Amino acid sequence: MNASSRRPLPEIRHILPHESTVEAELIERAFAAGPYGHLPKSAERRYFERDTAGRAASGAVLVSVDDDGRVTGTASVLRAATPYSRVAVPGEAEIRLLAVDPATQGAGLGEALMRASLEAALEWGADALVLDTGAANTRAQALYERLGFDRVPAREAAVSSVEVEALVYRYALQQRDDVRVRLMRDDEAEFVSELVESAYAVDFTLTDDYRASIAAVGERARDHQVWVATDAASGALLGTVSTPRPGGAISPLARGGELDFRFLGVAAEARRRGIGALLVDHVLLLGRLRGVRRVVLNTGPEMVSAQRLYDRLGFERLHEREYHFTRSDGSSFLMLAYGRESDDATDAATGAASKTSAA
Template identity: 45%
Template sequence: MGAATAFTIRAARPEEFPAVVALTDLAFATGPYGHLPVSAERRALVDAVAERAADGAVLVAVEHEPDADLVRDLDVAGDANHGRADAAARRLREPIRGRLLGTVSLVRADSAQSRLATGEEAELRLLGVAPEARGRGIGEALALAAQEEALTWGAPAVVLDTGTLNFTSQRLYERLGYERFTSAGAAQEPETDAAASEDRIDHIDYRLPLRDRDDLVIRLVRDDELEAVAALSLRAYEYAYELSEGYRASIVGVAPRAREHQVWVAADRATGELLGSVATPRRGSTISPLAQPGELDFRLLAVDPPARGRGIGEALTRLAIELARLRGLDRVVMNSGEQMTGAHRLYGRLGFSRLSEREHDIVEGDRRIRLYAFTIDVPHATRSIAA
C-alpha cells in the first residue's frame, strides 16, 4: 500500500465491528504495552464495539476502495508479541468493504465505557492505527473527527487518557491542544516499564475544552426541535427582509435539511431556549453549488430577533470555520443576498472577503438580486473556535 493512498473517516458499520476489534488488538499489541497480558477489563472494553456505537460513536479510517471486498494480509514483524499480533492479523484478513486503517471511539460520561468524563463531557477511547498505516496522519485525522463528533453533542470538552510510556500519543494530543490535568485517582508518579502491568498501567489524563462561552451551547438540532428551528429561522429572516415564497419554503424546510446535512442550534445554557441556527454539510459533501474541493460552505445563518446583540451569529459562523479546520479543508465560503447588510458586516469583522468571481444574480418574482459570495482561509494551527 502506497503512502499516498487516500482514506475516508466515517462511522463503523455493524458488519465491520469484528474488524474494529481486531484492529484495536493489533494496535495495542504493536504499541509500548504490547508485551503485557491483556486484562479481562480491557478485553471487555475492546470487544464492546456495539455498545460504544449505540451510546456514542465508533469511527473508522477506511482506505479508498469502496467497490471491492479486500482480504487483508498483514506482515507482522518481530516475535508477534507472544502470538497476539498474529491472531489480530488473522482476524483482519476477513473480507470487508474497504480496508480499515484506524479506529477511535467517543463515549459519554454515563457510559460503561467511560473512565474520566463527567457531566456532559465526551471521552475519547481506543484510538488505534494499523502498523503499516502509521506516519500518514491517520491518528490525527481520527482524533479531529472525534472532536467534531463531540461538537455535535454540544459537549463542553473532550477528555482522554494515555499510558505514561505512550510518548507518540502524548505528542499527538499535546499538538492538538489537549492539556494535562489531574483526575480523581490519577497516578502522580510516572511508571517504569518493569513496574507496569495491564491491570495497573499508569495514565496521563488530558482535557480539550470545546466551549468558549459558559452561557451558550452549540449542538446539532434534535428531532423535537425541528419545528421550533423553522419558526425561529423564519422570524429571523422576516424581521429584516422581504421574502419570496420560494425562499420562505427553503428557510422552513429544516426537517429535510437535517436529514441530508447538519442543522446546528445555539441554545441558552441556563434555560435551553433556542437562540439561533445554521446549516453545514456533512463530512465529504457540500450544501450549495458554491463550494469547490477543499472548501466548506454554510447556509441559512439565523438569529432569533430577541437574541440579537449576544454574539450568536458570530459563534455559529466560527463553528463553521472550526468544522472546516477539523476536516482539513482550506476555506469557508458562503452566499449572501445583497440586502443582507447586517450579515455582511459580521463576515467582514471576522475576516471574510468578497469572492467576486463567483457572484451572480438570481431572480425572485419581479426582482433581480445580486448573490454575493464571501470566503475566509481556514487556520490549521492548534484549535481555537475563538481565534
C-alpha cells in the first residue's frame, strides 16, 4: 500500500475545553478493553486520566474526531519534567494515554495519533519522543516498531511494577547535537524575514513582488509551518525553511501524497556548517512522519548551489512539472522542479492499520 492509496487521514487537533469529559471516558473504555483492563486502578491513575486540563498544561492533548465531530481517539504529548511525564529526560517529549475508542479500532487512528504526536514534539524542537507500554500490549509494540521507534531497556526498570513489565521506546527527532530545528516563535519573524531575504538575494534576482513574498514570514506562519535551525549552545538562528501543515500545500507543485517546501535559507554566518542540508533532511523527516510518498520543490535556474544540494541529497528533476515563469517586468525563466521519493513510502511504514486500543 502506498501513501496515495491509504484511507483519508482523520482530523487531529488540540482538544477543546468542552471535550474533556468525553476524552476521559474514552480513555477509560480503551484501557478497560486492553490487555491490562483487569487490573485495579489507583486513585492517582484515575485522577491522571481525568485531568485533561493538567495534561494540556504540560504540553498538548490531541484528539482525532470523526465527520460528526465525535472524539474517537486521544494522545497526550508532554514536555519533560512536567507533572505527568515519567520517562522523558530533559530535552525530550513524552506521549502518554494514547487511546482509541474500541468501537473504531482498525481504522488507523492509533497510527495517525502517533504520527501527529511525533510532529507536535518536532515542532517544539524536542530531541526525541519517548513512551512506555506494557509487555503484554503487543499491538502497541508492533505499531511503535513499524513507525521506527527504538527500545531503551536501560529506562524500563524505573517504570515497571509487579503487575506490569514496562517497555520504553524512543524516536529521535534531532539529527545533530549542535543544532536544533523547531517552529519559529512569533518574536523571531522579523529576523527570519531578513535572513531568508538575504539568502535569496545572493543567488537570485529579486523583483519587488517576489521580495515581498519571501519576506512575509509572519503572514506565512499563520497558515503554514516556518521552521528555524538554531545553534544548540547559543540559540542563534542559523537557517529556515517553510512547509505546509498536514493536509495542505505551500505551492501549486504538490500533488496528493506529496509534501512540498519553500523558502529554504541559511544565514551568511552559518554557511559551510551544513545547515541547508540539515533543513532539507528535516523536511524529509517530516515527510516520513506524515507517511507521504514524495517530497517536492521548485527552484530557479540561478540558484545553482541549491540545485547541487538537492542533487547530492537524492532529488531528481521532475521535468514534466516545470514551466516558464514570467516576471512583472516581462522577463521569464524556467521554474525547475525536483522530487525525492520518501523513505517512508514502503509497506513497512504504511502497512496494516493499527488496532491499538491504548498504550
